[in-house]
Amino acid sequence: MMTKSYIDLHMHSMYSDDGEYTPTQLVDMCHEAGVKIMAIADHNWVKANEEAKKHADELGMTYIPAIEIDCTYKGVNLHVLGYGIDNQEVFNQLGEDIEKQEIACSMKKLELTNALGFDLKKEQLDTLSTNGVYTGEMFGEALLNDSRYEAHELLKPYRQGGERSDNPYVNFYWDYYAQGKPCYTEIHFPTLEETIQLIHQHGGVALLAHPGNNLKGQFELFDEMVALGLDGVECFSSYHTTETNEYFYNKAKELNVLYTCGSDFHGKTKPSIHLGENGCLNPQEIEDCLKAHHLI
Template sequence: MHLINADLHCHSRHSDGTLSPADLAARAHANGVELWALTDHDEISGLDEAARTARALGLDFVTGVEVSVTFIGVTVHIVGLGFDPDHAALRQGLAATRGGRLQRAHEMADALAQVGHKGAFEGALAYVGNPDLISRTHFARWLVETGVCASTHEVFRHYLADGKPGHVPHRWAKLGDAVGWITGAGGIAVVAHPGRYRLTPNEEYALFSEFRQHGGLGVEVLTGSHGQADVLKYQELALEFDLLASRGSDFHSPEESRTDLGALPDLSGRLTPVWQKLRPARP
């Protein structure tokens, strides 16, 4: 089996990344990526630019998105790959999911003002390429720029994670709806970076059981936030649930991301890569 350098998870400034889709495509190509997907949060407006640039570079490209889901009160992300971006139900579902972000952002700014950081909404907005997708990452960049914290990772630990003063929960899509939008549009649904979720073993088992029941087919085994223990754990889980294995850096920014595009190790030969079931987009 040929092990290709696939990177199937990254973000542009159409959501919370700092580069354009074209610049991401160029970076992926320069880093030796052979199959690439742009997976902005609840947004597919960058896909046309990404596809055009990838085609010009000779880089195989598949459509992608990362859908925000609420599962038993926890935010979980589901990546969709290889879908029809013009599918009506998918587009409507993503628009509805995006809808609550602006109100949440105002509530986060109010919460940060109460602990002494006024002007957070306007500050965060300066970092936003798409105002409908203002997120915690944009607030984090403003708090770094204003000297409150040294890095965005520090901001999340002290201000924006669950239980911290700037955290505001948001109810996203339901798991079944998100998987249904993706599969209904002809794509493959993948559980993104499962090692990041604060789920008990029983809750995690329930997540993957329900995900499979709804038609989900994949799990990210290799991703920027997974340590070696996570990789080993989710290799076994992929085999247990008969899931395709995905690989994606979750790259957001040259200055912030721990893992660059195309820099992950190879998947284990015991696993079936998700790209065996994907057909790259063609002109």
């Protein structure tokens, strides 16, 4: 278990397809977990921010409006966090465009999944989806809870005691539905440059989320991104090893950019990830950094 921080700037509400809780519930959960400075960064939506900020204010907590935008750079799919943004509808328009593409790709995902040796039905996924989007996490959940596949070899790593059992649903996503994997379906995302510009136009700062995960070892790309206008990096993440945390912390100091910490909490899709647990050992330093960039 990671050391707890009183700052957690990356979590997801029910407005993310793979999130579970309402914004109000997340604020209450952060309060109970000792998190004092928080941000809900839903995938391509800003629907949670107004409700969450209102309740955080009532509890005497600090809330930073946020979003996590899917984008691409040099053929690599990335997640970029926007902090301090306004609540303009342009962000939700982006979410609607991506959601339409994801709905269109969902049946293709089902076809590719069944090609792995399953006979999953659309109706099984409809019980997990509220909007017609079938995520990789949903496929993992449906298959792992299907009695027909209790002994299926492909699913063994995700069952209790298996090497991918810590977060079985999201690990199934990373292994089969992420970029370059067998069930990947391509979505047209904005470019990194367009994403940075959009965030800046709406009063925010743009940071690369969990780079140890997204950059796939191409850490040198981060320097290029900063040259393009990226404002910082989520150097402390539940996804990172201690070495990766240290690399991006030192890189942020070297380049004099903003650095933050986030658990990337989702709820049931990532059961081993807890609010406030992100590898940050000195939250006061993060708080000072946020103040220096006028985010709090």
